[in-house]
Amino acid sequence: MKISFTTVSSEQTERFGEALSKYLEAGTVIALDGDLGAGKTCLARGIARGIGAEDPVASPTFTIVNEYSGGRLMLFHFDTYRLSGEDDFYASGLDEYFTRNGVCVIEWGRVIEGALPENTMKMKISGNGDERRFDVTGSGSVGAENVIRAATEAGCTIL
Numbered sequence: 420m421k422i423s424f425t426t427v428s429s430e431q432t433e434r435f436g437e438a439l440s441k442y443l444e445a446g447t448v449i450a451l452d453g454d455l456g457a458g459k460t461c462l463a464r465g466i467a468r469g470i471g472a473e474d475p476v477a478s479p480t481f482t483i484v485n486e487y488s489g490g491r492l493m494l495f496h497f498d499t500y501r502l503s504g505e506d507d508f509y510a511s512g513l514d515e516y517f518t519r520n521g522v523c524v525i526e527w528g529r530v531i532e533g534a535l536p537e538n539t540m541k542m543k544i545s546g547n548g549d550e551r552r553f554d555v556t557g558s559g560s561v562g563a564e565n566v567i568r569a570a571t572e573a574g575c576t577i578l
């Protein structure tokens with residue numbers, strides 16, 4: 420499956436994240452890819468807002484993961500840019516987060532591609548200026564219809 424849509428501002432990308440958050444459940448893993456400045460953190464911020472947890476609590480490995488509590492679900496926000504790969508991820512014990520009953524949002528998911536659970540939702544962000552294209556391959560536990568629903572709610576253009 421593949422779903423593609425565009426946003427025209429960082430606010431709209433956040434709104435999409437916020438809308439998407441309604442369809443997330445404990446155990447959902449979302450892998451985000453796209454160049455530096457693509458909008459991965461922007462999307463994660465929207466998800467955090469939607470879940471109702473805005474202030475991250477530093478985790479023991481805070482340079483890679485930030486933990487957000489206090490919302491509807493726990494949110495674990497990863498940035499794996501600085502990891503050298505899956506071995507590094509496992510060696511740091513980070514796969515433990517997959518079993519912690521929260522939502523995992525992973526920036527630079529491709530760095531740990533082989534460690535991602537089978538039903539990971541994968542999203543690639545591209546584009547420049549203020550427009551971003553989102554290509555969703557694999558909707559995981561969220562379901563394709565809910566991804567489209569969230570994009571529509573946020574006023575995104577479905578391609």
Ligand SMILES: Nc1ncnc2c1ncn2[C@@H]1O[C@H](COP(=O)(O)OP(=O)(O)OP(=O)(O)O)[C@@H](O)[C@H]1O
Pocket residue numbers: 426427428429430432453454455456457458459460461462526548549550551
């Ligand atoms: N439609 C859009 N969606 C998201 N961000 C946008 C959009 N248009 C412009 N931007 C800008 O692009 C930048 C996205 O930054 P962000 O930190 O989210 O990127 P990132 O993918 O997390 O980068 P990094 O790989 O460095 O972590 C922000 O400066 C934001 O204002």
Ligand SMILES: [Mg+2]
Pocket residue numbers: 459460461498526
């Ligand atoms: Mg980022």
